[in-house]
Amino acid sequence: MTGIPGVGKTTLLSKIVEVIKSHDKSVNVLSFGTLMFEIAKENGLKDRDGLRKLPLKEQQSLQKIVAEKIAATNEQIVIIDTHAFINSPEGYYPGLPEHVLKIIKPTNFVSISAKPEEIYNRRMKDNTRNRDNITLINIKKELEYQTGMISACAVITGSPVRYILNDEGKVDEAVDKIITSIGL
Ligand code: ATP
Ligand code: MG
Secondary structure: OEOOOOOOHHHHHHHHHHHHHHOOOOEEEEEHHHHHHHHHHHOOOOOHHHHHHOOHHHHHHHHHHHHHHHHOOOOOEEEEEEOOEEEEOOEEEEOOOHHHHHHHOOOOEEEEEOOHHHHHHHHHHOOOOOOOOOOHHHHHHHHHHHHHHHHHHHHHHOOOEEEEEOOOOOHHHHHHHHHHHOOO
16 A cells, blocks of 8 residues: 555555454554664664655665565455655655565555645644655655556556545545455
8 A cells, every 4th residue: 555645544544454354354554664663763763754864775674674574474464554655865765666576575556646735734734744845746746756656566566556546534435445446
């Protein structure tokens, strides 16, 4: 499950988990960034938003460790809450580079989107995060890159991408679409 910050991935996933559990299936939702941060914290990183500013070599090595942890899980359904790219100081860096995809072998990609104005408002409301330079122009550019990055993932893995619009106030509709479209 990918999408730029503020599209609503974590919100949708918390509902999706309830639905899957009600169907008596075992499910594990893992936040790629949280797993990376847990390891980086042991090495002294204080701020979750500092992850994307680490030297790329360090980010790559953290990604690999986390991918291997994910590959070792054995629930019936494993959903990864992640970003198709990371806003690093050097530019857009893939959240799912080829070396990670080869380890976790995703069967489906879900690309969450929303109207740029809604994403803007959701980010502005969330003051638990240390976000930089929020503008509508940047959000629109990020949405374009999201499409490109996730298309590359589909080509590398041979797995399909389902695009879902998470409209304002319509969490349940988006959840239904995800559940039915990937047969959960
Ligand atoms: P991040 O990548 O930063 O973790 P995210 O994609 O997980 O972001 P959320 O934290 O789930 O995004 O959502 C961001 C904010 O938008 C939250 O305040 C959430 O309540 C709100 N939100 C999510 N979906 C909707 C929706 N359909 N309508 C209204 N508000 C929403
Ligand atoms: Mg989230």
